[in-house]
Structure formats: C-alpha cells, structure tokens
Amino acid sequence: MATQTTSPGQRFVDRRDAGRRLAALIDRSVSGERVVLALPRGGVPVGFDVARALGAPLDVLVVRKLGVPGHEELAMGAIASGGVRVLNDDVLLLAGVRDEDLAEVTERERHELERREREYRGDRPPVSVTGRHAIVVDDGLATGATMRAAVTALRMRGPASITVAVPVGSQEALRAMREIADDVVCVMAPYWFRAVGEWYDDFGATEDDEVRTLLAQAAPPRQKPQAARVTSSDPLATLIARHAHPWRGETADFAPLAPLVRTARVVLIGESTHGTHEHYAERVRLTKWLIEEHGFTDVAAEADWPDAWRVHRFVRGEEEDADAEAALGDFERFPRWMWRNLVMRDFVSWLRAHDDALRPEDRVGFYGLDLYSLHRSMDAVVRYLDRVDRDAAARARDRYACFDAFGDDPQRYGYATGVRGADTCEAEVVEQLRELQARATTGARVGPFAADDRFFAEQNARLARNAEAYYRSMYRGAISSWNLRDRHMGETLDALLEHLSRRRGREARIVVWAHNSHLGDARATHMGWTGELNLGQLARERYGDRALLIGQTTHHGTVSAASDWGGEVERKRVRPGLEGSYEALLSSALGDGVGRALLVLRGGGELTQALRPQRLERAIGVIYRPESERRSHYFGARLADQFDVVLHLDETRALEPLDRIAGWDEEDAPETYPTGL
Structure with a gap:
C-alpha cells in the first residue's frame, strides 16, 4: 500500500533534508532484512539518511539504457548493477538487431556501468538483495523512466519486496510506479509538477567524491550468506513431500484433481518450456481425461x-x-x-x-x-467472402490492400508505422470487422457448419484488427504489445465459449494449452509487477473459481529450442534449477524417489502458505540460452498465487519435432557452463 503526503508548499533544504523526511514515512514494522539502493548520483545523499534511519546497508543501483544502433533513443533493453540485463524482445526483433550488435552495445554499456560502480564502490562487493526488502531511492521522479528500468532489473535479483522511495514526484510517474513496485513512498506529490529541482532550495550537482564518501560512511553491507541447497531434511521440503501426490501414469493420478474440475468451465494447462516431451505428453493425458470423464467439449x-x-x-x-x-x-x-x-x-x-x-x-x-497470422487471416476473410458475397469480398480486398505497401512481413509494418511514422491501416481492419459482425447478425443461419464458417471468418477479421494493433505497438514497448496479445487470446477464448455454447445448446467447456507465462496469473509474477497481464489473470477475473490454472515445472534434462529467433531447432541440455528457485526447491523435495508429483495449491492450507513467498522461477520459450540462463530465463514469482495446481516433472527430455535438422539427436549443450550467469 502506497504511503504519500502531498504538501507542495514545503520545500526541501537539500537532499540530506529530503532523505531524513523521507525516512520518517517508511514503515519500520516490516519484518526481515532491508537494503537501501540509491540511484546515483543524486539519489545517494537521499539514500544515505534513509539507510541510517533504518539501520540498513546502502549501495548504489546503476542503470544503463541499451539503445538500438542508429536509433539510440529507442531502448532495446537496460542493464543494471548485479549483472542483470533486461531485453525488449519485440524491439530487438522488429528493429532487426543482430546478436553481434546487441553484444557490442551491451559490452560498451557494461564497461561504463562497471567503471561507475568501481568509481563509487571501490573494492567493496555489491550488497545482495535476494530475499531482502529492497528500498530504491532517488532524489525525485519526473518521468520515472530510469526508476522503471531499475525496478524491472531488480526484480530479476529475487528481492522479497521492492519499495520505491522518493522525496518528490509527479503524480503520473508515481501512478506508474504503483503498478510495478510493492510499495511507493513519497513526501510530496504536487499537482503542478515541472521539475525535481524546483522543490529544493539547494539542488546542486552531486559529485563522485560525495557519492564515494557517503557510501564509505554508510553501514557496512552485510552480505547475506549463500543459501545452502534445500535437502529432504529441510522442513519446507518435508512439507512439500508430505502434501505431494505421486504422478505415476495411472488413473489414480487424477483423483486429487476431480473435485476441482467438476465445476470448472476452463482448465488452463501450462508448460515451463515450449520444447519438453513430458510437458506435452502429460498435458495430452490430462486433456483426454477431461474430455472423456468430465465432458470438456x-x-x-x-x-x-x-x-x-x-x-x-x-x-x-x-x-x-x-x-x-x-x-x-x-x-x-x-x-x-x-x-x-x-x-x-x-x-x-x-x-x-x-x-x-x-x-x-x-x-x-x-x-x-494467438494473433501472429495477420496476412493469413486477411486471406481467409477474403476467401470466405468470395464464397458468400462477391461485393463484400471486393470491399475486403480494397481495405486489406492497405498493407501491400509493407510487403508480407508484418514486422515491417510495425517498424514503418511505429518508428517511421507511416500511415496505419487501423481504420481499414476495424471497418472490415464491423462489416463482418453486422453480417453475422443479419445473415441467414443455415446449419451448424455455416455458422462455424461465419464465426471462423469473423475471428480472422478480429485477429487482423488486433494483430495490426499488436505489430504497431511493438515499438511502444514490450508491456504494451504483450498485453495486446494476451487480451486477444482472452477475447478469443470468451468468443469461443459463447459461440460453442450457442451452437451446442449447452455450456461449452474448454481446455487451454499455453506456456506457463501466459497461464499462470500474472499478478503473482514479475510480469504483473511491471504492468503486464496475461490470459490466466483474465480467466480468473472473468470466470473466478471456474477457471483452473495448472502449471508444469521441470528441474533438469533436455529441451528442443533454438539459439536465436528464427533459428533451427536444437536439442539442448537444461541446466539444473538455480539455487533459491522453485525448481531447485521442488527437486530437493520430490526428486529423490518421487520424481513426478502433483501439488494442489488451491485452498489456502499450509502448503499454499509455504509456497506463497517469492522465489525465482524459470521460463524457457522457443529460445534457450543456458550460457546466460539467470538473466534470460528466470523471474520472480509467488507460486501458490500463480497456479491452482503444479505438476512437477523432475527430469524431462526434448520434444521430438516432425521436421528435424541433421544433428538434432546430438546433445549440443555441454555438461558445464560459464560462470557469471
């Protein structure tokens, strides 16, 4: 819950005065260790007095933007203290940034970041934030862009919580911070905000010497001891093992799920990778059971x-x-x-x-x-109208011809309209959808297949409208495009349930397959903390307890994945789950002897409470980079709030493609990996 006092008439003497007044507002009752991280340079004098008042260590959190080569103002990611890199995959893809260019920009900015850290911190190691309550301090928030990057990067280091604390901020920036931080503390939030410096009598530049002096005078950073691997004798692992339901490939496996699915309207079954055989096979087994035994349609x-x-x-x-x-x-x-x-x-x-x-x-x-099929969906609309109404087909062709200038690659459309300012085709796709929807309400309904064909065409028109917005939004940021994509999936699921219930004359019930990142409630992950939503969240909001969210996890094995977007599929070795992650915890509890088990988290019992604190969780999509796994594939999550049920499969193997390249059968990834992940 945000703490905020608005008193625009009261200015700060200087940054030290601002730090003392800010510290007085921070809740002292929080249990657990805290650490203050200041954004240099101006945030350090403020953070010094906050850290002193709380008796907490003080460290700097340096953030450097990664700009697209040739368009440096366009951020393709950011790096921050602690070896964290956050990338905007949509910008990388649409701008056509080559791996070597990304590596060059990252290396250049990393050198500058490390130079600044050495300049400020000297030989002292950075303060660990894992499992601690992190308080991120600056001297004020104008747009909040740097703070947003800092919080996003910090989430990947596994803090127990993040508080954004500033003496003064614009109301717009503070609203944005509340979407991504666990708490926001601000002394003044003036209605008329022009610049941070206007609220200080003395807002002179903070020099490097002052930063070094304050860090040296602050409480010495107490390093959190390296957590030992959880063993089966650990009380938490013992609790998990006691509540786990073995998953043996027998009919009895489904018994714990039966009470949960009887009234469910949608069962969403996830996967922690897009290339694990067992994730696909067990999802199929669950789906067959839901169809045959529980009437899913x-x-x-x-x-x-x-x-x-x-x-x-x-x-x-x-x-x-x-x-x-x-x-x-x-x-x-x-x-x-x-x-x-x-x-x-x-x-x-x-x-x-x-x-x-x-x-x-x-x-x-x-x-x-999904919504990636912009051109295929437009073609499908035209083909349908060619069969039923030639004049309507001609109008559709004219509207969709708007995209001809951009070729067959929708990414070129997104780049041209999102960066170059080219005219969009938004009006055309919206009008085409409206016409098809009007036809659906007035056209003749001849048999179920005719209704299905009309619904298929209308969904393609809806997809074209949403895909146009999706590709156009990519350069506005990953959060905007991600949300458009998952909202589209939610709209499509809702439309399917309505159409199929009407056609069948009884309630439709649907099994949904997607990655954990789409199906686990975003509000319980770093996604939601940075402003993203997903299909699992939308399903819970729409259907409540009638939406059942099932996640799948794995600890080690092999996976089918590419090394880069558009690359060939390879069979790669999956590294064992990182220390402090849910994967490592579940493996230690279930890996010896059990191997595969079902955890029912809905209900609020002791297992639910035990798996509610935040830990790292792994997500492997269609790309797997084990050499940078910590940065590329882990995020913070609260498992018990993310899923209703979790199926843990400790050791898994790569999904076998129908279209394999030479060498897929060889395990290309080594047994050991570089350090610094």
Missing part, C-alpha cells in the same frame, strides 16, 4: 487461428487431409516444432478417432488463440 491452444482451423476441420471429419501429420501442415512459421511434433501428431490422430464415434454436434474442436 473443446481444446484451444497458443497457436495461430487459421493454422489450428485446419486441424479442427480434420479432427471433426470436415477436412480431406490424409492423416494427422498432413493436418498439421499449415504450421509453417517459426517455431514449427511447437505444433509439428510427435506428441501433437498422436493427439490429433486420437482426437479424430474420438470424434468419428460421436454425432457431428458433439465432436470436440481444436482452436488457436
């Missing part, structure tokens, strides 16, 4: 809508593909192995056989929730 996945529609038509007997592998043929873009793999091929074959035994109106469908 459909499956929706983190896949493109038109590509999944071909699978949908095949499993329902409406497509002439010879087999399941052919039905997966529209999954052509990177990363193909996410859906063109052996587990998916076998599941699609099973679903076809299952549906063949049912009446057409009872058959289970397969749908895509």
Whole structure:
C-alpha cells in the first residue's frame, strides 16, 4: 500500500533534508532484512539518511539504457548493477538487431556501468538483495523512466519486496510506479509538477567524491550468506513431500484433481518450456481425461487461428487431409516444432478417432488463440467472402490492400508505422470487422457448419484488427504489445465459449494449452509487477473459481529450442534449477524417489502458505540460452498465487519435432557452463 503526503508548499533544504523526511514515512514494522539502493548520483545523499534511519546497508543501483544502433533513443533493453540485463524482445526483433550488435552495445554499456560502480564502490562487493526488502531511492521522479528500468532489473535479483522511495514526484510517474513496485513512498506529490529541482532550495550537482564518501560512511553491507541447497531434511521440503501426490501414469493420478474440475468451465494447462516431451505428453493425458470423464467439449491452444482451423476441420471429419501429420501442415512459421511434433501428431490422430464415434454436434474442436497470422487471416476473410458475397469480398480486398505497401512481413509494418511514422491501416481492419459482425447478425443461419464458417471468418477479421494493433505497438514497448496479445487470446477464448455454447445448446467447456507465462496469473509474477497481464489473470477475473490454472515445472534434462529467433531447432541440455528457485526447491523435495508429483495449491492450507513467498522461477520459450540462463530465463514469482495446481516433472527430455535438422539427436549443450550467469 502506497504511503504519500502531498504538501507542495514545503520545500526541501537539500537532499540530506529530503532523505531524513523521507525516512520518517517508511514503515519500520516490516519484518526481515532491508537494503537501501540509491540511484546515483543524486539519489545517494537521499539514500544515505534513509539507510541510517533504518539501520540498513546502502549501495548504489546503476542503470544503463541499451539503445538500438542508429536509433539510440529507442531502448532495446537496460542493464543494471548485479549483472542483470533486461531485453525488449519485440524491439530487438522488429528493429532487426543482430546478436553481434546487441553484444557490442551491451559490452560498451557494461564497461561504463562497471567503471561507475568501481568509481563509487571501490573494492567493496555489491550488497545482495535476494530475499531482502529492497528500498530504491532517488532524489525525485519526473518521468520515472530510469526508476522503471531499475525496478524491472531488480526484480530479476529475487528481492522479497521492492519499495520505491522518493522525496518528490509527479503524480503520473508515481501512478506508474504503483503498478510495478510493492510499495511507493513519497513526501510530496504536487499537482503542478515541472521539475525535481524546483522543490529544493539547494539542488546542486552531486559529485563522485560525495557519492564515494557517503557510501564509505554508510553501514557496512552485510552480505547475506549463500543459501545452502534445500535437502529432504529441510522442513519446507518435508512439507512439500508430505502434501505431494505421486504422478505415476495411472488413473489414480487424477483423483486429487476431480473435485476441482467438476465445476470448472476452463482448465488452463501450462508448460515451463515450449520444447519438453513430458510437458506435452502429460498435458495430452490430462486433456483426454477431461474430455472423456468430465465432458470438456473443446481444446484451444497458443497457436495461430487459421493454422489450428485446419486441424479442427480434420479432427471433426470436415477436412480431406490424409492423416494427422498432413493436418498439421499449415504450421509453417517459426517455431514449427511447437505444433509439428510427435506428441501433437498422436493427439490429433486420437482426437479424430474420438470424434468419428460421436454425432457431428458433439465432436470436440481444436482452436488457436494467438494473433501472429495477420496476412493469413486477411486471406481467409477474403476467401470466405468470395464464397458468400462477391461485393463484400471486393470491399475486403480494397481495405486489406492497405498493407501491400509493407510487403508480407508484418514486422515491417510495425517498424514503418511505429518508428517511421507511416500511415496505419487501423481504420481499414476495424471497418472490415464491423462489416463482418453486422453480417453475422443479419445473415441467414443455415446449419451448424455455416455458422462455424461465419464465426471462423469473423475471428480472422478480429485477429487482423488486433494483430495490426499488436505489430504497431511493438515499438511502444514490450508491456504494451504483450498485453495486446494476451487480451486477444482472452477475447478469443470468451468468443469461443459463447459461440460453442450457442451452437451446442449447452455450456461449452474448454481446455487451454499455453506456456506457463501466459497461464499462470500474472499478478503473482514479475510480469504483473511491471504492468503486464496475461490470459490466466483474465480467466480468473472473468470466470473466478471456474477457471483452473495448472502449471508444469521441470528441474533438469533436455529441451528442443533454438539459439536465436528464427533459428533451427536444437536439442539442448537444461541446466539444473538455480539455487533459491522453485525448481531447485521442488527437486530437493520430490526428486529423490518421487520424481513426478502433483501439488494442489488451491485452498489456502499450509502448503499454499509455504509456497506463497517469492522465489525465482524459470521460463524457457522457443529460445534457450543456458550460457546466460539467470538473466534470460528466470523471474520472480509467488507460486501458490500463480497456479491452482503444479505438476512437477523432475527430469524431462526434448520434444521430438516432425521436421528435424541433421544433428538434432546430438546433445549440443555441454555438461558445464560459464560462470557469471
């Protein structure tokens, strides 16, 4: 809860006066160790008196922006004290930043960051923040851009909480900080805010010598001892093992889930990687049980809508593909192995056989929730209208021709409109969706398949509208584009439930497949703390307890992933979970003898409470970089608030793609890795 006093008539004598007044507002009752991190230079005199009042160590938190080469004002990421690097993958992709260019900019800024840290700190090591309550201090907030980068980077170092503390700030910047910090403390938040220095009698520049002197005079940094690996004798590991339900591949595995799914309308099943065989196989096993034993009617996945529609038509007997592998043929873009793999091929074959035994109106469908298929979806709209209304098809072609100037790559459209200021196609895609929606309310309804075809076309038009906004937003920041993408998935899920319930004449119930980062409630992770939302959060907000969130974790093994976006799939060795992570904790509790177990976290019992404190959690997408795993793949999370159920599979193996390159069978990643991760 934010603490704030607005008294614009009372100025600060200087930064030391501001620090003393700020310290008086900070809650002293917080249990646990605290550390004060000041943004140099001006934040250090303020932080000195805050640290002295709290009896806490003081350190600097240096932040350096990583600018796109040639467009340095455009941030592709930031680095901060503690070896943390935060990247904006959307900007990297759309700006076409090469790995060597990113490495060059990072190295240059890292040298400058290290130079400043040596200048300020000397030989003293940085203060550890892991498990501590971090208080980030500056002399004021105008736009808050530097503080946002600092908080985002700091989250990756695993603090118990983050408090942003400033003497004065603009109301807009403070509102933004409340979205990403656990607490915000401010002495003054004037309505008319022009500049930080206007609220100080003395706002002279803070020199490096003053920074060094204050850091030397501050309480000596007490290093938190390195946490020992949790063992099975640890009380927390013992508690987890006592509450764990073994997962043996038997029918009895599902018993703990039965009470939770009886009333569920959506069951969302995640994965901690996009390339683990067991994640896919156990998700399929769960899905078959939900369909056969609990009446779930459909499956929706983190896949493109038109590509999944071909699978949908095949499993329902409406497509002439010879087999399941052919039905997966529209999954052509990177990363193909996410859906063109052996587990998916076998599941699609099973679903076809299952549906063949049912009446057409009872058959289970397969749908895509994602929005990357801008051009394919526009083509699908035009093809549908060609069949039903040639004049409407001509209007659609005219509207969608707006994109012709940008070629077939939607990233070029995003770059041109988001950076170069080219005219957008927003009005065209919005108008096309409106026309299709109007047609849906007035057109004739002839049979369930006709309604499905119309719904398919309308969803493609909705996807085109949302994808246009998504690609255009990429250069406004990763949070904006991520939120647009997950809101689209939420809209598509809602539309599916409404359409399928109407068509079936009974309530539709859907199993959702996606990565943990989409399905675990964002509010319990660093995503939510930095302003992002996701499908799991939206499902809980919309459906309450009728949304069941199931996450999957793994500790070590192999994974199918690329080294760079657009690269070939490789079989890589997964490093054991880092010390202090949920993966390491669950492995220590379950790895010896149990190996695979289900944890039911919904209900608020002692297991829920034990897994509520923040720890590191790993996420491997379609790219895996074990050489920089700490920076690239870990984030802070509260597991018990993130998921209702967790399935831990201690050792796992790589998902086998249908389209393998030479050498996939070889384990390219070494047994050991460079330090400094």
